[in-house]
């Protein structure tokens with residue numbers, strides 16, 4: 001019996017040795033995906049949150065090598081960045097196009113180099129939409145319409161539905177999707193309400209300084225007493241406009257209704273403080289969305305051409321309840 005056990009143990013040891021010595025299949029090293037990202041700039045708090053969302057998603061740990069370029073709101077810088085990405089033969093090019101037109105040539109160069117282009121945030125107008133793979137972002141026309149809907153119900157609630165309402169539209173960067181869509185929504189609202197008058201419309205380029213300076217000039221030309229509502233096509237312009245409104249001796253949120261777009265954290269603070277009446281959300285957290293698109297493609301899947309993100313409307317009534325649920 002003992003002999004048998006000894007032999008059995010010897011056989012097990014030899015088997016283990018061979019099993020242990022079996023050539024393990026080489027574990028394929030995970031491929032690092034190189035992504036070139038041509039960002040608009042750093043013009044607003046929304047943009048900073050958008051950039052942060054990409055930088056915290058496209059990390060080495062998540063399998064990426066991110067080449068990030070801040071184009072300082074200049075299309076020629078974005079085009080130069082895209083050409084550099086092509087030269088570096090990146091796996092994907094991601095662009096948040098500062099304006100919608102002027103991209104055909106450089107997108108054709110990317111197509112010829114067989115590098116897929118993913119659009120995030122703003123859109124491009126191209127004759128051949130095969131020049132980009134897909135787009136993910138906010139529905140800017142709906143945002144504009146939602147702001148108008150909110151104003152209609154707010155005025156009705158205050159018994160001002162039939163009053164003459166003088167409106168200022170502080171536009172974003174002219175030609176940017178967010179400006180085109182929000183402006184259209186606002187202009188539709190003015191056309192649909194005979195007692196609404198668009199007394200001034202000018203671009204503040206999505207910056208706080210731009211909002212402050214343009215609003216200051218409009219207050220002088222139109223007269224602070226002749227303005228009932230300001231639509232600011234992003235938060236930073238709203239905050240700048242509020243400084244000018246205060247300097248003109250008016251109370252923002254009371255004397256002049258303020259409706260803004262983006263709804264970043266600071267605008268929640270200002271809604272709670274009563275300076276902003278309504279903030280229409282435009283969600284900037286596109287990093288994980290683009291990551292999911294790329295991972296789907298890498299796994300051989302397909303993605304929709306146009307993907308809108310869901311967005312809400314916040315105002316002085318729900319801001320306090322929602323501020324702590326906000327991620328940016």
Ligand code: GZL
Nearest residue numbers: 043044046121178206234262
């Ligand atoms: C909207 C984005 C706009 C924001 C601004 O998706 O393109 O650009 O509304 C930002 O704050 O500057």
